Amino acid sequence: MTRHNLELYSLKAELCKTFADPKRLIIIDELRQGERTVGELARVLELPQAVVSRHLAVLRERGVVKHRRGGTSAYYSLSDQKIGEACDMVHQILLDQIEKNKQLAERLVA
Amino acid sequence: MTRHNLELYSLKAELCKTFADPKRLIIIDELRQGERTVGELARVLELPQAVVSRHLAVLRERGVVKHRRGGTSAYYSLSDQKIGEACDMVHQILLDQIEKNKQLAERLVA
DNA sequence: AAACAATATGCTAATATAGAAATATCTAAA
DNA sequence: TTTAGATATTTCTATATTAGCATATTGTTT
Numbered sequence: 001m002t003r004h005n006l007e008l009y010s011l012k013a014e015l016c017k018t019f020a021d022p023k024r025l026i027i028i029d030e031l032r033q034g035e036r037t038v039g040e041l042a043r044v045l046e047l048p049q050a051v052v053s054r055h056l057a058v059l060r061e062r063g064v065v066k067h068r069r070g071g072t073s074a075y076y077s078l079s080d081q082k083i084g085e086a087c088d089m090v091h092q093i094l095l096d097q098i099e100k101n102k103q104l105a106e107r108l109v110a
Numbered sequence: 111m112t113r114h115n116l117e118l119y120s121l122k123a124e125l126c127k128t129f130a131d132p133k134r135l136i137i138i139d140e141l142r143q144g145e146r147t148v149g150e151l152a153r154v155l156e157l158p159q160a161v162v163s164r165h166l167a168v169l170r171e172r173g174v175v176k177h178r179r180g181g182t183s184a185y186y187s188l189s190d191q192k193i194g195e196a197c198d199m200v201h202q203i204l205l206d207q208i209e210k211n212k213q214l215a216e217r218l219v220a
Numbered sequence: 221a222a223a224c225a226a227t228a229t230g231c232t233a234a235t236a237t238a239g240a241a242a243t244a245t246c247t248a249a250a
Numbered sequence: 251t252t253t254a255g256a257t258a259t260t261t262c263t264a265t266a267t268t269a270g271c272a273t274a275t276t277g278t279t280t
Contacts, residue, residue, distance in 0.1 A: 003154065004139065009132035012200050016129040021238080022119035025126075029114065038257055044113065051239055053258055058237095063207045072247050072256045080206050086199040090122050093192050097173045131268080148227055161269055163228055168267095182226045182277050221280100228275065236267075245258065250251100 018062045023047065024055050025087065031065060032084045037073040128172045133157065134165050135197065141175060142194045145185040 018024060023045055030036050030044060042052045056076055059065040066079040078084060128134060133155055140146050140154060152162045166186055169175040176189040188194060 004136045006132060006136075008204075009135045011204055012135055012197075013130050013132040015200055015204060016126055016135075017237095019126040020123050020130045022116060022123040023238090025119045025122055026114045026116075039255095048240070049257070050241080050259080054238080057258080063210075069247080069257095072254090074257060080203055082199060082203050082206065086196060086203060087122075089192060089196040089199055090125055093190055093196060094118075094121055094125060096190050096192065100173075127267095133268095149225095158270070159227070160229085160271080163226095164268080167228075179227095179277080182224090184227060223278100223280085225278080226276085228273100230271105230273080232270090234268085237265080239264090240262085241260100242262105243258100243260075245256100247256080248254090250253080 015062055015064070018059055018064050019087070019090070021055070023051075024059060027052070027055060027059065028064070028078065028083065028087060031076060031078045032087075035075040035077045037075055039073070041076070125172055125174070128169055128174050129197070129200070131165070133161075134169060137162070137165060137169065138174070138188065138193065138197060141186060141188045142197075145187045147183040147185055149183070151186070 019028075026045060027041055030041060036044075038049060038053055038056065041056075042049045045052060056065060056067070060067065063079055064083055065076050067074045067076045069075075129138075136155060137151055140151060146154075148159060148163055148166065151166075152159045155162060166175060166177070170177065173189055174193055175186050177184045177186045179185075
């Protein structure tokens with residue numbers, strides 16, 4: 001462990017934890033298209049407003065999203081363009097896995 | 111939710127879960143340098159062999175690592191180059207966050 | 221086959237997390 | 251300042267996850 005800074009890895013793990021929930025990934029993808037209010041996200045996710053608010057709090061605490069108030073609404077957006085890019089990488093990795101499984105399946109049939 | 115495929119996002123979330131632990135992130139970084147046995151990783155991580163084996167099982171089940179047996183040892187390696195790149199992105203996001211906090215702190219002092 | 225080395229798996233306790241429901245807080249407008 | 255709309259927070263329950271310990275499995279060697 002001497003070669004690795006555990007504290008740094010813990011921070012990275014905390015960041016990854018925010019990505020480790022399907023609903024939050026959808027929220028992130030929505031926010032990539034632009035600002036959204038809590039209510040809008042709740043409608044898209046088909047989740048109670050309180051649950052969405054909780055997810056947004058998680059994302060906020062880890063600095064993944066930022067928000068501004070406009071009237072009675074809170075407008076959320078991604079705090080860093082790179083977050084979207086990271087999600088794209090995860091998407092690619094998943095596609096690679098699916099492709100590999102497909103090839104394996106075909107070999108087994110042949 | 112109609113616009114979003116929940117099953118796909120669940121798979122992505124599962125993948126991200128494997129990154130959501132500091133020890134596993136260290137394992138991944140070790141494996142980026144090349145193949146490692148369970149024992150080697152246990153020494154680096156200063157964790158009991160059984161715990162490392164469990165972590166490797168998690169990574170294996172999500173297709174993040176692959177392994178081959180050589181003698182009594184099991185040699186693990188990353189199953190996809192892109193996994194390392196994804197970790198780099200997370201690293202960058204974290205550095206961005208730290209930089210932003212630094213700038214904020216400086217503004218507050220001034 | 222027996223003994224040994226390396227790895228994997230079951231089980232448990234402690235901790236963390238998501239969702240639900242109720243309630244509190246904040247903002248705009250009357 | 252009262253009311254209504256939008257968002258945030260608290261509490262509770264069910265579920266999941268990690269580490270530790272003991273034990274099982276697998277492969278090698280004699």
